[in-house]
Amino acid sequence: MDIGFLYSTFLTLMAALPTTLALFALSVFIGGLLALLVVWMRVSGNPVLSAFAKVYIFVFRGSPLLIQMFLIFYGLAQFSIVRHSFLWPYLREPFDCAVLSLALCTAGYSAEIFRGGIRAVSAKEIEAAKAIGMSGFLLVRRILAPIAFRHALPAYSTEVVLMMKSTALASLVTVWEVTGVAQRLISQTYRTMEVFLCAAVIYLVLNFILLQAFALLEYALSRHRRAPSFATVDAAKTA
Amino acid sequence: MASFELLGFGPTGWGALLIGATLMTLAVTAAALAIGAVVGTAVTAAKLSSRVPLKILGNAYTTVFRGVPELLIIYLIYFGGSSVVTAFGKMLGYDGFLGLPSFLAGSLAVGLISAAYQAEVYRGAYLAIATGEIEAALAIGMPRAGRLRRIIMPQVCRFAIPGLGNVWQLSLKDSALISVTGLAELMRTSQVAAGSTRQYFLFFIAGGCLYLLLTSFSDQVFNWFERRANRSMPTATIGKA
Amino acid sequence: MSDALPLSVRNIRKSFGRHEVLKGISLDARQGDVISLLGASGSGKSTFLRCINLLEIANGGEIWVDGEQVRWHHKAGRTRVDSQKQIDRIRSNLGMVFQSFNLWSHMTILENVIEGPVHVLKRPKADCRAEAETLLEKVGIADKRNAYPAHLSGGQQQRAAIARALAMKPKVMLFDEPTSALDPELVGDVLRVMRALAEDGMTMLVVTHEMGFARTVSNRVVFMKEGLIDSSGTPDEMFGGAASPAFHQFIGHFER
Amino acid sequence: MSDALPLSVRNIRKSFGRHEVLKGISLDARQGDVISLLGASGSGKSTFLRCINLLEIANGGEIWVDGEQVRWHHKAGRTRVDSQKQIDRIRSNLGMVFQSFNLWSHMTILENVIEGPVHVLKRPKADCRAEAETLLEKVGIADKRNAYPAHLSGGQQQRAAIARALAMKPKVMLFDEPTSALDPELVGDVLRVMRALAEDGMTMLVVTHEMGFARTVSNRVVFMKEGLIDSSGTPDEMFGGAASPAFHQFIGHFER
Amino acid sequence: KEWKNVTITTEGAYAPWNMTNSQGKIVGFEPDLIKVLCARAKLDCKLVASDWDGMIPALTAGKFDVIMDALSITDERKKVIDFTIPYAVTPAAFATASDSDLAKAPGTGTTLKMTPGEKGVKGIEALRKVFKGKTIGIQAATVYAKFIYDNFGDIATIREYKTGADRDLDLKNGRIDLGFDDAVYFNDAFSAAKGALAFTGPKIAGTIWGEGEGLGVRKSDTDLRDKFNAAIKSALADGTVKTLSMKWFKTDVSP
């Protein structure tokens, strides 16, 4: 192993880390908001909204992000209507397009995950809330969302980690984040394994921190499930 | 150049190749899901085990296989796997290169990744089982294996189906990365067709549609299983009133 | 409208699939009425209470709360309420204690109790907390205020559920077997709480198996059988011998 | 070993965190004993039953079933049983009816009942099914045999849970409030079933709030208070006035 | 080791060098040429498709014996694998949208010969004036990328694409003003773009692009390399390469 090479590779890759992190943070944030909108439409009971949400989830969950990103970046720009619209200043920018397609895609996945969390809420607890006159947003905010979010958390943490890795595709649209830079290094040096290992370490550390943070959050949100003593946690399940 | 001619089954049409590639993607993903189910079950057992070393091992597996970019894992298995096989061949006296076939290497790589995701799904499903029901099984003296087979597995399957649907989607998309091994699956075939004919949009849209076709087909299968598994559950209403 | 009935139910019917659980039930409750609802397991008592506050929407009949009719309609094979606002308002005046408690698992007992007053009635949190503490004291689980439902014994959960319903200060209370998980001492305590409520003029509809309560606290006893009201009357009439043979057979087991 | 006690518990202690729920409980059950366990809510009755069949592992004390000591040990701050085989064998001889029923939600009622006999005791399915039908008939829910637990009323679930425990033909039965969700008619039915079991010589430990049962069916009454046995004796001794003042206060509410 | 069976890999998606037809067969300039070369070297060759990204690692791992994929002979690559002598040398050129005001930049239609590291060439200076403030798209990690950075990095915005095809799409879409790449590649791309794109400025040729395109082999396989070297020499000498080049590229790329 060539330590000097690994070190310089590592430095080169680290220079691209801010791009990766910016892509990640923005797309997770925007995608999360979009997902809430989509899941709201999906469970709204309104057949039109619900059908729209179903199609949305189907398309963005069902096709590879690579193709989505390609069509959004190179495809949309083909139409002169798009090029002359007020959106063009944004759609012209590779970074904005990358964030847009990442966010659209994760919104489809997250919506489905949130819906799963909602379905896991006990019907009885919902009834108890309805019985004291809660409905609509209040019911969602006080009872449904906290329980559903707790249920959805493990799946959602997986999705967030996937997003971190999905940012790698942004080099397709000329946004050079960590993986893209790694691939460029490889086509310059042909030391595939060494470069990829450096990249892997970076992603592993990032994702490890993310997963740890989620585990902490999960722990904090499950006080009501833990026994107050530790000796008997899950006594039934482990005995 | 009429696009349906390019997508058709005539002498200049790519239809047959694309259909073949779609089936290849389906086959790789199915194989990966099966590999992932076996490995994933073992990893789940380790993660839920009360033995600390096993627990650490299980957690390390899911952290690494979820945390490292898929492409690297595919590289490691495709290239690393063949050096292992080659070394093994040398030991047996065969001198020369022995490779893992692309299909095997690809589905193994995607399968091992899928195992990490499946393990998370199974763990979540296990924790969703009402403790009281497991206690009821304990109380009649049902031994561990019986509990697993009669009470836990059926309910884990029930709770895991939606999550498995998601994992299937992930594996379907991960299978696109196997193109680096040269396997003619859907993504690679779309790209090759696009590059060779310079009809990029046509073939990317066609590829996207074929992926959607696979998705809708598999959604139907998973929905069927979910309906079957939820026969015993009351349907919760979240809508009005 | 002060002379309107707090609760009036006309000819309620409800089916699950082909199984008709309620076959036309009518009931009027006057201000301060304490009505005991008796009946065999599966006779539809819980379902009746759930229909009253619209957790199940009846297939037919009318419900009037405080002189106001609860409106619903059938559309495309589904039954829906006309105005969610109306339902919410009515429900916050109808307290309900569930047979299976249904405490919110992600909140402590205290949080469970103050949830409604603070977030539905929008009352100041400090007041609600003080009242909640008093209520928890009254039902005897003040020391468990910061525990989560999963860590309570059955009886403790049931009392928390009662406190939660009372905290809303509803005009009418619907109790579904409020003492099923309690020991005799606590049954006594809870029944005393209910008796005090009755004396304060609260209207109550109580599904119960406690004949002592039915006989001494309630002023009307309704006996359900297979989805219909078999007989009803004052406790004296019912237990005195004026009731149907079916009721006598039913309580016969108790007298043993 | 036929003269060994079916169940003998010595000085059982159990804490949850810092909260000591059982503070040293000893109890011997002879063949055919029917022991009523009374006590206020939260006094530790459910916990005691759960300790007996090792759903909770006690922090101290000894448990002997049929002359055989149940072994457990402490290691690295955790308590574990020595031999899972032993526990499974012992448990299949100890029937348990849970306070919260705990029916298996993915199985129909009939499947719930035959599960143990078929898959733990490995008896022929046809026999088990026939016996199960008889049992369901006996507790009055034969018509619900193919329904899932989620679609049953509270009382129906409780009876299914009793049938499930009986189907195992255990030597000792532990009942945790087996009639809490039942109406008087059914209480009568279920108590009759239990009385018949007692006459057949089954050993039973019954947490109950039914003083009628405690007085007439059981041959011993144990009164728990704050994690300790406050007093115990035959029903005549206990209800006759020989018991502690605490017990009298406890049942006083019942006599009202 | 006695060479008899040789596995050759190519991408099969880099028209017209190598591409896949709708029957799944790999065709193009290089497949035609390799048939000739193998026959002359008396080798039994099998051509298989693989992905560009995994190609060089797969070669060193032993999955294939030869790469033939318009692989430029560069010093960087020579550190990892060995090359035969070149069988093709191609100039590079700028492309722009036909209706752009950058069409017909100074020197259009001429060829400029350059050597590695050459500075202050007159033709380039003229281009710098016209290209000031424009955006130039290049394929990442190619020899062309280095050239553009060295000569235009200070006056123009440079955007790197993973593939030339992506860059061509953006050139048509107007996100970038200029592209720079292999002229032979552009020739073919222009015919697919139906006149929307055109060359501008001089073609750049000479040793600046290294020795040309050769076959890649493992460093250990010197005997195999020598066999192919001999075959390429004879194919160049008798004009076979030129014939094939005219057939596929409509221009002569033989060195």
Ligand SMILES: Nc1ncnc2c1ncn2[C@@H]1O[C@H](COP(=O)(O)OP(=O)(O)OP(=O)(O)O)[C@@H](O)[C@H]1O
């Ligand atoms: N969601 C449901 N789906 C189908 N059947 C139901 C449902 N809920 C209740 N039932 C049936 O309706 C009947 C009445 O149930 P209900 O819960 O009202 O009885 P109950 O009078 O409250 O009995 P208990 O005293 O045992 O609680 C029962 O036979 C039950 O099986």
Ligand SMILES: Nc1ncnc2c1ncn2[C@@H]1O[C@H](COP(=O)(O)OP(=O)(O)OP(=O)(O)O)[C@@H](O)[C@H]1O
């Ligand atoms: N898992 C647990 N974690 C913490 N505390 C617990 C747990 N289970 C029970 N407790 C506490 O132990 C005490 C005894 O509970 P237990 O369920 O044994 O009471 P019980 O006598 O059965 O009461 P009830 O008649 O209300 O069912 C209660 O105060 C309860 O809060």
Ligand SMILES: [Mg+2]
């Ligand atoms: Mg009921």
Ligand SMILES: [Mg+2]
């Ligand atoms: Mg209890």
